[in-house]
Amino acid sequence: GCSSQASGAYTPAAKGKSVMGLVAPKMDTVRVGLIGVGERGVGFVRHFCHIDGAVVTAICDTDPLVLERASSIVTSLGGDKPAVYGDHPYAYRDMLERDDIDIVIISTPWEWHHPMAKDTMLAGKHAFVEVPLALTVAEMWDLVDTAEKTQLNCMMMENVNYGRDELMVLNMVRQGLFGELLHGEAAYIHELRWQMKQMDRKTGSWRTHYHTTHNGNLYPTHGLGPVSQYMNINRGDRFDYMTSMSSPALGRAAYAKREFPANHPRNQLNFIHGDMNTSIIKTVKGRTIMVQHDTTTPMPYSRHNLIQGTNGVFAGFPNRIALENGGRKDFHYWDHDMDYWYKKYEHPLWVRMGQEAEKQGGHGGMDFLMCWRMIYCLRNGEPLDQDVYDGAAWSVILPLSVASVADRGNSKDIPDFTRGAWETGKPLGIVS
Numbered sequence: 001g002c003s004s005q006a007s008g009a010y011t012p013a014a015k016g017k018s019v020m021g022l023v024a025p026k027m028d029t030v031r032v033g034l035i036g037v038g039e040r041g042v043g044f045v046r047h048f049c050h051i052d053g054a055v056v057t058a059i060c061d062t063d064p065l066v067l068e069r070a071s072s073i074v075t076s077l078g079g080d081k082p083a084v085y086g087d088h089p090y091a092y093r094d095m096l097e098r099d100d101i102d103i104v105i106i107s108t109p110w111e112w113h114h115p116m117a118k119d120t121m122l123a124g125k126h127a128f129v130e131v132p133l134a135l136t137v138a139e140m141w142d143l144v145d146t147a148e149k150t151q152l153n154c155m156m157m158e159n160v161n162y163g164r165d166e167l168m169v170l171n172m173v174r175q176g177l178f179g180e181l182l183h184g185e186a187a188y189i190h191e192l193r194w195q196m197k198q199m200d201r202k203t204g205s206w207r208t209h210y211h212t213t214h215n216g217n218l219y220p221t222h223g224l225g226p227v228s229q230y231m232n233i234n235r236g237d238r239f240d241y242m243t244s245m246s247s248p249a250l251g252r253a254a255y256a257k258r259e260f261p262a263n264h265p266r267n268q269l270n271f272i273h274g275d276m277n278t279s280i281i282k283t284v285k286g287r288t289i290m291v292q293h294d295t296t297t298p299m300p301y302s303r304h305n306l307i308q309g310t311n312g313v314f315a316g317f318p319n320r321i322a323l324e325n326g327g328r329k330d331f332h333y334w335d336h337d338m339d340y341w342y343k344k345y346e347h348p349l350w351v352r353m354g355q356e357a358e359k360q361g362g363h364g365g366m367d368f369l370m371c372w373r374m375i376y377c378l379r380n381g382e383p384l385d386q387d388v389y390d391g392a393a394w395s396v397i398l399p400l401s402v403a404s405v406a407d408r409g410n411s412k413d414i415p416d417f418t419r420g421a422w423e424t425g426k427p428l429g430i431v432s
């Protein structure tokens, strides 16, 4: 089931050896096992089959239909038939006993992320977990503790950090285009009511129920990951505290009433998750980040992707920029023409891999680029771009937003998962 434990009750274990900047021994070939190959995981199967130096050796899913689909993708793309698991909910543990797996990709419903990532590390393998990393403050700490104890990677796969625009903005920020950073805005605004029609399999079959158990921000990381990288969160700054409020929860019940018969299971649910949730995070250096979540209201998609500094601002959806110095227009007017800015500030990683990434696809190439970069770092003995502390900091907005909403928007402290290492952590480089 979905636990929704409040914050604060858990005392982290004594300081373990930090995994910030962790470098695993170089791997020649990266042997990949996957748990969960539904709507999301199936894309990873394809991507790893297309990346040199990666090989899919084993797959686990409790749904025989998607398990068979994934396995035949591997063979149709020229790979050996992977070992398959999934005849019971913990069959993934049998898979983890294999000695031909180096990394495990976890793309299962949210309540499974924590146990599967933990078991993966305890079995001596690197864990790569879909978003969010976990659901409660205690679960986040447990994954931090386990990564430190085992000295293994536990990366939350925030693919949006590999989007073309996000990479360009990171490059702009690093070159000082916006001056000193002050404020960011992030969001997951994506109308997903239609997923309520998925009853037996696919995302909506389980995700719908989170709207009946949690009132806060269920999915904070897509917009927040990039803004956190712009701001060097955990690498010179860190989240300090946050506050959160939710609008009424009206849209899902109305949708159920409109789209399903009166006696349909979707009309028996009590939706409590406010349609629009707004949180504000304060960092130790005093910066602010607004984070919104709305998967219910009819409106265009947005992750906001806004970063503001003393010299101006970039905003996404649609992309636009305004600068006091260095812009092409008076800063009172948005410059919407991105071609000029791409030419000047395209991230070297996108210059190198963008065409291939767009060809391989997955959210405009960001999914492929993330997978490619993971394999590149593992094969070349470089630290990953995202570590367990990042995943925990970005994901903990979920339980803390729920706690703040339930407490009239009063502020909640955000744990320092790095245990002080943020002060000396090195900012993410502009890699090529």
Ligand SMILES: NC(=O)c1ccc[n+]([C@@H]2O[C@H](COP(=O)([O-])OP(=O)(O)OC[C@H]3O[C@@H](n4cnc5c(N)ncnc54)[C@H](O)[C@@H]3O)[C@@H](O)[C@H]2O)c1
Residues within 6 Å of the ligand: 035, 036, 037, 038, 039, 040, 041, 060, 061, 062, 063, 066, 086, 088, 089, 090, 091, 092, 107, 108, 109, 110, 112, 130, 131, 132, 157, 158, 159, 201, 202, 203, 204, 363
């Ligand atoms: N980063 C992104 O852009 C992005 C996009 C979509 C989904 N996601 C994330 O991916 C994850 C999966 O979402 P989805 O849309 O693929 O859902 P899904 O329901 O389509 O797939 C989940 C799969 O997990 C399997 N599963 C469930 N319990 C299992 C168990 N105990 N052992 C083995 N397999 C089990 C299910 O059978 C299913 O095939 C979620 O965390 C979601 O938030 C991320």
